[in-house]
Amino acid sequence: MEEYLMKVVLALALVTASAIVVSMTKKxxxxxxxxxxxxxxxxxxxxxxxxxxxxxxxxxxxxxxxQRIARYGPVSKLSLFCTPTVLVAGPAANKFMLFSGALRVMQPESLQRIIGKRSIIDLQGDDHRRVRGALVEFLKPDMLKLYVGRIDAQVRQHLQDKWHGCTTVTVLPLMKRLTFDIISDLLFGLEAGVVRDALAHDFELIVESVFAIPVNLPFTTFRRSLKASQRARPLLEGMMHDKKAKLRQGNTSPNNDLLTRLLSLTDDHGQQLLTDEEILDNGMLAMLAGFDATAVLMTFIVRQIGSDPAILAPMVQEHEEIARNKADGEPLTWEDLSKMKFTWRVAQETLRLVPPSFGIIRMALEDIDFDGYCIPKGWQVCCASSVTHMDPSIFHEPAKFDPSRFENQNHSSAPIPACSYIPFGSGPRICPAVEFTRIETLVTIHHLVRNFTWKLCCKENTFARDPLPSPLNGLPIELQHNPTSL
Incomplete structure (x- = not known):
């Protein structure tokens, strides 16, 4: 009996051991x-x-x-901010990041806590499509054509107040204030005055903590930004309720500004398409995005013009020709902007060399195969999207400033490959304000080159990222006034 039991125990032990070996082998x-x-x-x-x-x-x-790509190739693993991460680069990586449904958008926790949880950055699926569609209703070209004159008026007033009579100015802070004033008018219908000035100051503080550590302690950048947000939100919320009341009474047009437009949109049942929280969060996001990115673009165009006579000459010629066909003081129109082709190519080349965003960060929602490697579920995926902007196999002599790269792209013998140039992103999450940025930029540069010439005070062609590109000392310039009139 004992011998039998020993055999049974031995058999069970062998089976168990075999199962463990098989399991370990499978693992x-x-x-x-x-x-x-x-x-x-x-x-x-x-x-x-x-x-x-x-x-x-x-x-x-x-x-x-x-250096990392040279060592490991265009796909490698590392750890960033306590999270395992896969770094990818190249046109295929850009396309993967922008179009894959297996990746989720990530944003800094600090940004979410400041602007809210219902912005298009955080939303996914149907909610993202619904809110984005509502924003695009206001930002599509047919709507923006109506606002060229208002933007033109804001630019003229800004140059009259902040530039005329000055012999030196610092460009970046002035451009930030200009873009803020334009956004305040078109997005919220907020007129110049004490309230707009206070809101501008608060958004300067908010911008500072976009990538700050979200620790709400005294004397921290995040604490200052959080308090600024807590002042700005009730102000925008009050404006939203006021516009909602005017819409009910029929005392305003849905096309007055973005806030009114979003409030006027309804679903199939006649209910407000977006919740008040979604309107407020996306209004905060629009204000934040427009406050910095376009200002940075225009600042670096000013820097390029100030150091490159070969770029300035054809640009001046383009704008003087447009002005010759207009009466003094007559505002620019949509048709005028369509003639500023060289100026927009300069802007595109500026965005190639100094992209506002360095890359894209997503999170893998499942195990993903990319370029022969596995990206595990839950890992971060970081794409250095702007690396393609400096790839000599895509852009000949990439360090050279050459606006002709963007001339006749549809008919070029060597068009820029898809997903190689993405300063505004691409796919379902492409920046909805591309056309808005184009209008602001073209109108501003038109009036600048016609009214002023300038020299750079700092000859060093350097900039830092904090987190957006910023030229040395904010780009101080010496101004000379041209004999033209705003």
């Missing part, structure tokens, strides 16, 4: 199937975060990424 095989990208996750917790932050602050992040 090993399963692990082998997860072909992770090359690279290292670095030190525990911090990973490569310190190296990335140092490179970012020194404006060497692109070199840091290119």
């Amino acid at each position: 090993k095989k399963k692990k082998k199937k997860k072909n992770l990208p090359p690279g290292s996750l670095g030190f525990p917790v911090i990973g490569q975060t310190l190296g990335v932050v140092r490179a970012w602050r020194a404006n060497r992040l692109e070199q840091w990424i290119l």
Whole structure:
């Protein structure tokens, strides 16, 4: 009996051992199937975060990424901000990031806590399509044609108040204030005055903490920004309720501004299409996005013009020809903007060399195969999208400023490959304000080159990212006034 029991125990032990061996073999095989990208996750917790932050602050992040690509290839693993991450680069990577449904948009927690949880950055699926569709209703060209004159008036007033009579100005802060004034008018119908000035100050504070550590402690940048948001939101909320009442009474047009337009949109049942929270959160986002990005673009165009006579001459010729066909003081029109082709090519080339955003960050919603490697579920995916802007196989002599790259792209013998130039993104999450940015930029540059010439006070052609590109000292320039009239 004992011998029988011993045989049974031995048999069970052998079966158990066999099962363990089979299970371990399967696990090993399963692990082998997860072909992770090359690279290292670095030190525990911090990973490569310190190296990335140092490179970012020194404006060497692109070199840091290119060195990593040279070592590991266009797909590699690392750890950023306590999260395992896959770094990807190249046109195929850009397309993957912009169009894959297996990736979720990520944004800094600080931004979500400041502007709210119902902006198009956070929304997914049907909610994203619904809210984005509502925003596009206001930002599509047919609507924006109606606002060229109002933008023209804001630019003229700004130059009259802030530039005329000055011998030196600092461009970036002035451009930020100009874009804020335009947005305040067209998005919220907010007129110049004390309220707009206070709101502008609050949004300056909000911008500072977009990528700040979201720790609400005294004397921190995040605390200042959070308090600024807590002042701005009730103000915008009050304006929203006021416009809603005017719409009910028939005392306003839905086309007056973005806020009124969003409030006027209804679904199939006659109910307001967006919730008040969605309107407010996306209004905050629109104000924040427009406050900085377009101002940075126009500032770097001013810098290029001030150091490049070969670019300035054809630009002046283009705008003088437009002005010759208009009466003094007559505002610009949509048709005038369509004639500013060279100026917009200069803007496109500026965006190639100094893109507002360095890259895209997403999170894998499932295990994803990309370029022969597995990106595990829950990992971050970081795409250095602007690396393609400096790829010599895509852009000949990429360091050279050459607006002709964007001339006749539809008929060019060597068109720019898809997803290689994406300063505004692409696909379902392309920036909805591309046309709005174009109008602001063209109108502003038209009046600048006709009314002023300038010299750069700082000859160094450098800039830092904080988090958007910023030229040295905000780009101070010496002004000379041309004998033309606003």
